[in-house]
Amino acid sequence: MDDHLILFSKxxxxxxxxxxxxxxxxxxxxxxxEMDLEKGYEFENSIRNGKRIPSLKFxxxxxxxxxxxxxxxxxxxxxxxxxxxxxxxxxxxxRSPNYYWIIFRFxxxxxxxxxxxxxxxxxxxxxxxxxxFRKKYQHKADISxxxxxxxxxxxxKFKDQILIWFAEIRSSFSSIQYLSKLAGFNPMAFLxxxxxxxxxxxxxxxxxxxxxxxxxxxxxxxKPKIISQAIFCYFxxxxxxxxxxxxxxxxxxxESELDKHKIVKINSLLMRKxxxxxxxxxxxxxxIKGTNxx
Numbered sequence: 001m002d003d004h005l006i007l008f009s010k011x012x013x014x015x016x017x018x019x020x021x022x023x024x025x026x027x028x029x030x031x032x033x034e035m036d037l038e039k040g041y042e043f044e045n046s047i048r049n050g051k052r053i054p055s056l057k058f059x060x061x062x063x064x065x066x067x068x069x070x071x072x073x074x075x076x077x078x079x080x081x082x083x084x085x086x087x088x089x090x091x092x093x094x095r096s097p098n099y100y101w102i103i104f105r106f107x108x109x110x111x112x113x114x115x116x117x118x119x120x121x122x123x124x125x126x127x128x129x130x131x132x133f134r135k136k137y138q139h140k141a142d143i144s145x146x147x148x149x150x151x152x153x154x155x156x157k158f159k160d161q162i163l164i165w166f167a168e169i170r171s172s173f174s175s176i177q178y179l180s181k182l183a184g185f186n187p188m189a190f191l192x193x194x195x196x197x198x199x200x201x202x203x204x205x206x207x208x209x210x211x212x213x214x215x216x217x218x219x220x221x222x223k224p225k226i227i228s229q230a231i232f233c234y235f236x237x238x239x240x241x242x243x244x245x246x247x248x249x250x251x252x253x254x255e256s257e258l259d260k261h262k263i264v265k266i267n268s269l270l271m272r273k274x275x276x277x278x279x280x281x282x283x284x285x286x287x288i289k290g291t292n293x294x
Contacts, residue, residue: 051141
């Protein structure tokens with residue numbers, strides 16, 4: 001076992017509760033600094049626990065067709081976002097500075113899986129999506145090492161540009177949920193019946209990890225004020241990230257406390273914009289005229 005795998009084994013054996021933010025995660029997995037996904041990274045000793053560790057590399061436009069084939073094969077042509085099955089759409093993503101795809105391989109010509117990254121540099125938010133592993137390799141590949149590495153390496157590469165990372169993980173993917181927690185992600189929301197996989201509705205869980213600056217430096221200095229009905233939601237985040245105690249407002253009749261004139265005014269300024277792509281997906285944006293709220 002090479003030094004990197006020894007470090008990895010020690011890291012995953014530590015309590016995942018030790019990881020609160022991105023900085024903790026990078027400290028917990030120091031070997032990630034040597035992973036150059038532009039050139040591609042291959043473990044010197046590619047066997048761990050009797051399984052092969054695939055190499056990782058950022059995809060090029062030449063990989064677009066392979067990525068679409070992976071989605072068609074894994075999801076049997078039922079993936080809900082059809083752009084993942086469209087070669088031109090994947091190529092367009094790969095050309096964009098806001099998207100990256102990582103390919104998992106056993107050999108240079110043997111792609112076994114992929115995962116996408118969407119980077120919103122303006123809002124400093126990163127999103128992992130489109131994780132897919134060919135079924136015939138799932139019991140031959142060390143998916144745990146590959147999965148954690150593909151999350152951590154981009155976080156290090158963009159550590160000064162992206163302060164929040166999130167992923168929506170299928171409720172049936174308990175193993176991927178566990179691996180994401182090892183990488184420092186926390187489950188922060190439940191999205192019931194969000195998507196349709198294999199022609200059946202399925203819920204997803206929202207996992208998030210923050211940079212320390214996002215948690216503390218850029219938070220408002222004003223003490224949070226919440227209504228009593230939201231207290232359990234707040235304390236979930238409070239326990240995860242050691243946030244400050246809030247001021248709790250109790251209302252017997254919340255509706256009576258609302259400014260009805262203000263509500264009427266806001267309603268008159270509401271705007272609804274619908275953008276539809278060639279696959280039938282709709283992006284609906286609701287905003288308030290004259291503000292940045294949407």
